[in-house]
Amino acid sequence: MPVLTSSSSSFTSISLSILLLLILNNTTVICSATTRTNMTRPNRQLSVNYYAKSCPQVDQLIGSITSQQFKESPVSGPATIRLFFHDCFVEGCDASIIISSKQQGNKMLAEKDAPDNKDLREEGFESVRKAKAVVESKCPGVVSCADILAISARDYVHLAGGPYYQVKKGRWDGKISMASKVASNIPQANFTVDQLLILFSSKGLTLEDLVVLSGAHTFGFAHCQNFVSRLYDYRGSKNPDPIIDPRLLRALRMSCPHYGGNADIVAPFDVTTPFVFDHAYYGNLEAKLGLLASDQALSLDPRTKPIVQALAKDKQKFFQAFGAAMEKMGSIGVKRGRKHGEKRKDCSMHML
Numbered sequence: 001m002p003v004l005t006s007s008s009s010s011f012t013s014i015s016l017s018i019l020l021l022l023i024l025n026n027t028t029v030i031c032s033a034t035t036r037t038n039m040t041r042p043n044r045q046l047s048v049n050y051y052a053k054s055c056p057q058v059d060q061l062i063g064s065i066t067s068q069q070f071k072e073s074p075v076s077g078p079a080t081i082r083l084f085f086h087d088c089f090v091e092g093c094d095a096s097i098i099i100s101s102k103q104q105g106n107k108m109l110a111e112k113d114a115p116d117n118k119d120l121r122e123e124g125f126e127s128v129r130k131a132k133a134v135v136e137s138k139c140p141g142v143v144s145c146a147d148i149l150a151i152s153a154r155d156y157v158h159l160a161g162g163p164y165y166q167v168k169k170g171r172w173d174g175k176i177s178m179a180s181k182v183a184s185n186i187p188q189a190n191f192t193v194d195q196l197l198i199l200f201s202s203k204g205l206t207l208e209d210l211v212v213l214s215g216a217h218t219f220g221f222a223h224c225q226n227f228v229s230r231l232y233d234y235r236g237s238k239n240p241d242p243i244i245d246p247r248l249l250r251a252l253r254m255s256c257p258h259y260g261g262n263a264d265i266v267a268p269f270d271v272t273t274p275f276v277f278d279h280a281y282y283g284n285l286e287a288k289l290g291l292l293a294s295d296q297a298l299s300l301d302p303r304t305k306p307i308v309q310a311l312a313k314d315k316q317k318f319f320q321a322f323g324a325a326m327e328k329m330g331s332i333g334v335k336r337g338r339k340h341g342e343k344r345k346d347c348s349m350h351m352l
């Protein structure tokens with residue numbers, strides 16, 4: 001029985017959580033760098049009050065959309081935060097992820113259409129599109145799509161129960177969006193801690209930032225293809241990943257067969273509270289309930305394990321660190337001014 005498809009409602013996803021919980025049978029789970037081109041810059045470029053004169057109500061305008069979207073479709077939360085992450089890691093936080101390939105012609109596909117981005121949920125794009133429409137109606141031509149994405153991501157973290165942090169603004173939208181730039185900048189679900197560290201440090205992010213930002217996997221969902229090899233043939237061993245909790249293994253195997261399963265089925269990152277932004281992710285890792293190999297690895301590697309333990313114990317510490325790490329991630333490769341950037345009217349199309 002397919003448990004949850006990416007287009008299905010929160011009702012079915014909750015069914016999956018319940019299913020996993022039942023199967024977990026009352027477990028105690030709260031259920032060096034390479035290139036340095038994309039580094040974070042000092043935040044003197046960005047400021048919380050950037051639109052104080054030109055669009056003082058920008059946060060409220062965006063908030064009216066995000067709160068409505070969150071009510072209608074809670075998956076908009078994880079969808080938008082992941083969208084922001086994929087935007088920032090490729091060409092910097094410049095809304096290059098939102099560009100549609102159509103305008104660029106067939107010759108050059110945009111980032112959005114790269115294989116690593118094909119699972120980004122439409123709800124994230126939709127949320128930015130709606131927020132942009134309401135912002136344009138009050139402050140035409142002023143607020144960048146990149147800032148709208150950064151503010152929306154913050155709103156959803158908070159709406160889902162996570163911390164509220166100030167978002168610094170002043171990003172311009174990027175003039176380049178190329179699918180070919182994506183693969184080398186987005187981490188894979190089977191990355192080792194070494195591989196994760198190389199990628200994150202190439203963006204100016206630290207070991208701690210890696211562990212803290214991965215905490216975004218405290219909500220949202222992943223398709224079977226991203227963890228199915230752990231269930232049947234872990235790193236070519238013809239056996240499941242020995243670390244995975246046997247009850248979680250059984251539950252996931254029911255939803256994700258080795259071959260020929262429904263490609264739309266997803267499982268929650270956090271089996272108990274898949275829509276809540278809390279610190280359960282870290283407790284789950286300690287209980288061997290990580291969904292992706294890259295998540296579980298963080299609680300096994302001696303460099304990252306102590307950070308996982310500290311965050312599992314202390315929700316406030318996680319919340320404080322998450323806001324700070326999102327500010328750092330939100331500063332990657334920021335563009336300013338007409339030479340390098342644009343202010344799009346329609347976030348999916350470059351200005352001509």
Ligand code: HEM
Pocket residue numbers: 075077078079081082085119120121187188189190191196210213214216217219220221222223224226292294
């Ligand atoms: C550390 C390396 C990371 C890896 C390997 C990774 C990988 C993945 C994968 C494979 C998925 C599932 C996609 C799908 O099947 O649809 C996913 C989902 C997600 N990721 Fe990550 N990710 C990483 C870091 C991050 C960061 C830094 C953030 C944000 C700060 C983030 C936020 C999310 C969210 C919220 C989802 C759920 C999306 C949804 O339900 O629509 N991830 N990630």
